[in-house]
Amino acid sequence: MEGIKIGGGVDMINTKDLDPNFKYEVVKEHGGTNIMRCFACGTCTAGCPVRAIDDRYNPRKIIRMVLLGMKERVLKSDFIWLCSTCYTCYDRCPQDVRLSDIMTALKNIAVREGYIHPSFKEQAKLVGTFGRLYEVEDFDNKKRGKMGLPPVKKTFDDVTKIIKDTKLGEMIK
Amino acid sequence: MRYALFLGCTIPVRGQHYELSAREVAKTIGLEFIDLEGFACCGFPVKSISAETAMVFAARNIAIASEKGLDICTLCNACTSVLTEANKELSENRELREKVNDELSKIDKEYKTGVKIKHFARILYEDFGLDKLKEEIKKDLGTLNFSAHYGCHYLRPKELYDGFDDPENPTTLDKIVRVTGANVTDYKNKLQCCGGAILGVEEDISLKMAKEKLDNVTANNIDALVTVCPFCSIMYDDNQRKIESKFNVKYDLPVLYYPQILGLALGLDQKNLGFRLNKVKANKLLEKLETGGMKYDS
CATH class of the missing domain: 1.20.1050.140 (Glutathione S-transferase Yfyf (Class Pi); Chain A, domain 2)
Structure with missing residues (x-):
């Protein structure tokens, strides 16, 4: 799947490995509609707080990879999970590409293709079990009571049901 | 209301x-x-x-x-x-x-x-209103100096928030802090994200993001950083000791939720504002408030 190394260690892309329909798949996904508007100006990457720290995450490059059809490399990557959802690129993009939503769309597709980041899987399991990211124990409600705060519910059957009904349960197994 | x-x-x-x-x-x-x-x-x-x-x-x-x-x-x-x-x-x-x-x-x-x-902070600013809030202030916090951290989702995406603040140059949180009489100090890279959303994905990047903010706000002599989001607060308060030991730095910067400082200005009992639960203790700041001191010219 990796391209052939050419001078200077740059990866050459092999067109045989590309899926030209990947971009249309992203367009159809919730939040992915505007991806083909990108004219690669780089405003997203310039203002990205994650990119400023780690150049594995480069929003302009990710969009380009999708448009080129590098489906497997994008979906299998660790970088799509690095968006901190700060929406800086989203608000500044001159083409209204809606990048934060595209990153969500890519992650959602990746999950369906079997690539799920363990951290998000864990979060979804907790939410599916307790209706919240955290388990509320009797201790917590006791502590809340001492502070004069009302108790909170420990589980939510209807939230657990939503997780099952929307197939999310299958995805996080 | x-x-x-x-x-x-x-x-x-x-x-x-x-x-x-x-x-x-x-x-x-x-x-x-x-x-x-x-x-x-x-x-x-x-x-x-x-x-x-x-x-x-x-x-x-x-x-x-x-x-x-x-x-x-x-x-x-x-x-x-x-x-x-x-x-x-x-x-x-x-x-x-x-x-x-x-x-x-x-x-x-x-x-x-x-x-x-x-x-809640937007309700205080917009629905309750700055003028009414000012009338409620019982104790002037003029001896204290804060910096405000808005947090990304408080402002962005801007299409969600009816233009109540400017996401590139926000002022509403500064204003509701200033209403307490406290000084508010601006700082470099104010819009910087806390990194909380990727803490579980890449702790290293996330902590570096939080460190940048702590570096920038402590470049000025402030008493505390004021936040309105639990994720941001976890990054700056709960993880502050971790950042200090990982990067060999020292901040000792209290990170307070906005209602905690508004509560002080409303004259509420400190005990009912939960300062006990802030990871970095705000004792110095609370003492300063009790004993008085030099007032900031703002």
């Missing part, structure tokens, strides 16, 4: 000082909070896995408020953005609304338009 209080996941367990101070402040100035037992996760934690499921989660919560005819007051920035986004998309897109309502019908809920969602 009555609102259904939406706590989200983190606050009832890890941000009780935020909740307590917000409730105390609301009670003092006459905002009524109603607790709705059914409120659960807003949907943000599952959005990366399935945006559609996140939408159903958000719609479920809005439906619960709608049954009681209440608008929602949020305390967490992420809850604010996910609920507001769902509310906007569902009210504008009939097809999506029908799809989401199909799911909700299985748990006997129905999303209906008309519920307003606002963050």
Whole structure:
């Protein structure tokens, strides 16, 4: 799947490995509609707080990879999970590409293709079990009571049901 | 003014000082909070896995408020953005609304338009109003110097927030801090994200993001950083010691929730504002407030 190394260690892309329909798949996904508007100006990457720290995450490059059809490399990557959802690129993009939503769309597709980041899987399991990211124990409600705060519910059957009904349960197994 | 209080996941367990101070402040100035037992996760934690499921989660919560005819007051920035986004998309897109309502019908809920969602700080600024807030101040915090951290989802995406603040140059939180009489100090790279959303993905990047903010705000001599989001607070307060030891730096910077400082200015008892639960203790600042000192010229 990796391209052939050419001078200077740059990866050459092999067109045989590309899926030209990947971009249309992203367009159809919730939040992915505007991806083909990108004219690669780089405003997203310039203002990205994650990119400023780690150049594995480069929003302009990710969009380009999708448009080129590098489906497997994008979906299998660790970088799509690095968006901190700060929406800086989203608000500044001159083409209204809606990048934060595209990153969500890519992650959602990746999950369906079997690539799920363990951290998000864990979060979804907790939410599916307790209706919240955290388990509320009797201790917590006791502590809340001492502070004069009302108790909170420990589980939510209807939230657990939503997780099952929307197939999310299958995805996080 | 009555609102259904939406706590989200983190606050009832890890941000009780935020909740307590917000409730105390609301009670003092006459905002009524109603607790709705059914409120659960807003949907943000599952959005990366399935945006559609996140939408159903958000719609479920809005439906619960709608049954009681209440608008929602949020305390967490992420809850604010996910609920507001769902509310906007569902009210504008009939097809999506029908799809989401199909799911909700299985748990006997129905999303209906008309519920307003606002963050507590925005309610104080916009609905309660700066002038009225000023009249409520009993104790001038003029000896204290703060910096404000807004948090990304408090401002962005801007299409969700009706232009109540400028996401590139925000001022509303500064203004509600300044109303207490305290000085507010601006700082470099104010819009910097806390990194909280990727703490579980790449702790290293996330902590470096938080470190940048702590470096920038402590370049000035401030008494505390003021936040309005539990995620941001976890990054700057709960993880401050970790950042200090990892990068061999020293901050010792209290990170306070806005209602904690507003509560002080309203003359509320410190004991009812949860300072005990702030990880970096605010004792020095509280002492300074008691003993008086030089007032900042602002």
